Amino acid sequence: MRKPIQWQGEALVWHRWLGIATCVLFLLWYVSGIVMIYARMPTLDTAERLKRLPELAAARITVSPTAAWQATAEAGTWRQTVLTTIAKRPAYRFLTAKGDRIVSYADRPQAQRSFTQIEAETSLRTYLGNGQSFV
Numbered sequence: 001m002r003k004p005i006q007w008q009g010e011a012l013v014w015h016r017w018l019g020i021a022t023c024v025l026f027l028l029w030y031v032s033g034i035v036m037i038y039a040r041m042p043t044l045d046t047a048e049r050l051k052r053l054p055e056l057a058a059a060r061i062t063v064s065p066t067a068a069w070q071a072t073a074e075a076g077t078w079r080q081t082v083l084t085t086i087a088k089r090p091a092y093r094f095l096t097a098k099g100d101r102i103v104s105y106a107d108r109p110q111a112q113r114s115f116t117q118i119e120a121e122t123s124l125r126t127y128l129g130n131g132q133s134f135v
Helices: 006-038 046-052 065-071 117-128
Strands: 078-086 089-096 101-105
Touching: 065 078, 065 089, 065 101
Parallel strands: none
Antiparallel strands: 078 089, 089 101
């Protein structure tokens, strides 16, 4: 009859307790997922969102929505357009028929599909106000 090696018994104990700890971890992960499904996420109401938006410089608007759309060089028509301020410039945000979003500025026809990190951070700092962190 062979005598069991000492470390095999220790390995079985470690394996059992690591399995129990892992099961507890996954149980907490599962329960937190269910909570996240039904818990409400924080939202901004319309008044709060509009209060933080920068003023629209209507005097600087020199391009019509049609001319701004033509500057995008997109074929077809847009489904929706919103006049807003981006980086302290008036801009049209277009939603294309394919679901893409394109920005064309209203002070001079210049289309843009994406923004640099600096432009995005500047816009967010303007929205949040001074002294607030977004990280």
